[in-house]
């Protein structure tokens with residue numbers, strides 16, 4: 107057998123795993139249906155890295171830990187691909203200003219009051235595609251390959267009846283059709299980012315109802331600025347119809363279907379929201395990118411092994427009645443791992459989560475209980 111590991115999915119989740127795995131194993135293959143790296147949601151992302159503000163809760167704690175880890179990780183490993191000029195979190199109105207003030211005791215990062223908001227040094231932005239290229243540079247890659255079938259036989263995972271691997275990792279983002287477990291619920295949240303040319307220089311990132319990036323000088327002496335992002339949820343049954351999720355390189359095809367109008371409206375919306383933050387002069391839209399974020403039902407990501415619900419319920423049928431079974435007894439699919447559900451913060455969460463996943467694979471170091479699939483299985487099992 108040629109491969110120790112195959113990762114399906116060449117977005118920031120799969121590429122972060124590839125980076126950490128390649129330090130431990132030689133035979134790692136990364137597969138994607140697209141023609142190039144990060145051509146799904148990851149290529150659409152503005153890839154802003156910003157703190158989450160608000161009172162303490164488990165999700166905010168996760169984002170804080172991940173943001174601290176990931177900014178240091180990017181700076182240490184690929185400092186030319188991260189721009190760390192800070193972010194100004196702008197108040198929406200007087201009420202918002204009061205709300206922000208009440209959050210001050212819970213701010214996790216250095217801040218100062220500036221212009222009409224709070225400025226955080228940690229705020230950054232990465233070059234999404236180049237970062238994914240960099241992270242996956244040490245593993246073999248195959249593009250333009252759709253994995254339609256996965257099967258476990260004689261301790262081997264077989265993909266599309268032909269490619270064999272000892273271990274399989276699914277980092278497929280919003281397209282979860284390879285996972286046939288009802289408790290594993292991911293909702294695609296589509297969105298758009300635009301890159302514009304302007305004569306206005308922007309010193310750092312801004313965030314209000316959209317984000318504006320710090321500017322980069324163009325050869326024509328104008329400035330390049332990214333503006334993101336919109337959020338669109340469609341009422342499709344993604345178990346039945348995953349048509350849009352399977353269109354290769356969709357990030358480069360904003361007008362992929364009759365949704366031309368959606369894309370135009372999203373562009374107008376982003377321009378309007380950005381004007382409410384900064385008056386960018388002489389704007390010319392250069393680039394439109396769209397993608398589907400993979401959002402879990404409780405917004406927490408999903409990392410680790412996948413529970414086999416059928417076999418677990420066969421062995422412990424009383425779970426359905428709410429009886430507690432130690433989660434380490436749940437039956438998992440052998441040598442199958444995943445990282446998914448990173449929602450709108452894939453570039454903040456993925457390097458941090460991938461490290462946890464690889465530490466678990468290599469040394470069985472426990473993964474935080476809030477991000478493993480147990481929680482979703484338990485909730486689902488009690489409801490069936």
Ligand SMILES: Cc1cc2nc3c(=O)[nH]c(=O)nc-3n(C[C@H](O)[C@H](O)[C@H](O)COP(=O)(O)OP(=O)(O)OC[C@H]3O[C@@H](n4cnc5c(N)ncnc54)[C@H](O)[C@@H]3O)c2cc1C
Pocket residue numbers: 114115116117118119120137138139140144145146147148149150151152153154155251252253254277278279280281284295296297298299334335336395396397398399400445446447448449450451452453454455
């Ligand atoms: C418009 C927009 C703006 C965003 N802005 C930010 C931001 O500023 N900051 C931030 O942190 N996050 C942002 N996000 C969110 C971020 O993009 C996502 O969280 C992240 O890209 C998800 O990464 P992923 O690897 O899980 O998924 P993806 O990047 O979608 O990668 C999954 C890959 O799996 C492949 N795949 C799936 N199934 C198969 C199969 N069967 N066979 C072969 N290949 C398969 C797909 O082709 C795809 O390339 C934004 C998202 C959008 C859409």
